[in-house]
Amino acid sequence: MQDTITSLIKNYDIKGRYLDQNGIDQLKSYFxxxxxxxxxxxxxNSQAASLVKQAAITLFAEQPELIRxxxxxxxxxxxxxxxxxxxxxxxYATYALVAGNTDVLDERVLQGLRETYNSxxxxxxxxxxxxSILKELIKSKVEAAGIQTGAFLAEPFDHLINxxxxxxx
Numbered sequence: 001m002q003d004t005i006t007s008l009i010k011n012y013d014i015k016g017r018y019l020d021q022n023g024i025d026q027l028k029s030y031f032x033x034x035x036x037x038x039x040x041x042x043x044x045n046s047q048a049a050s051l052v053k054q055a056a057i058t059l060f061a062e063q064p065e066l067i068r069x070x071x072x073x074x075x076x077x078x079x080x081x082x083x084x085x086x087x088x089x090x091x092y093a094t095y096a097l098v099a100g101n102t103d104v105l106d107e108r109v110l111q112g113l114r115e116t117y118n119s120x121x122x123x124x125x126x127x128x129x130x131x132s133i134l135k136e137l138i139k140s141k142v143e144a145a146g147i148q149t150g151a152f153l154a155e156p157f158d159h160l161i162n163x164x165x166x167x168x169x
Contacts, residue, residue, distance in 0.1 A: 072123055
């Protein structure tokens, strides 16, 4: 897993260039938000089970057909799998948040996920809604805790959503 620093340096090294002002600004932004990212991750870690539970309650209130007979979260096994997946997204989004880099999401979560879900008949739409709900819950909790927020907080969740979303070719 790479963080912002190693990813940035790797890109400049590949090009055989010294860090320019843009690279310095990226590093500066990374360091300026470092404490807030770690504080947010600590908050997420301490409330992960509650966040997943709240996200599931909200998702199933908005999409009740998912927990009705024939729905993809119907039966205890499928419901538990849904919660497991939401926890999985939250955990890896937290890693990406701390790293300031979404590479871990590409490497550990997104590669082959759409194909797996499609082969199992798992709808992507509710998954995206669930990730979006997690993002909003976390933003709310972080703000309530008085921790600095910014684009860095939403970035991992937005990356998951954008990469899983259906795209027109």
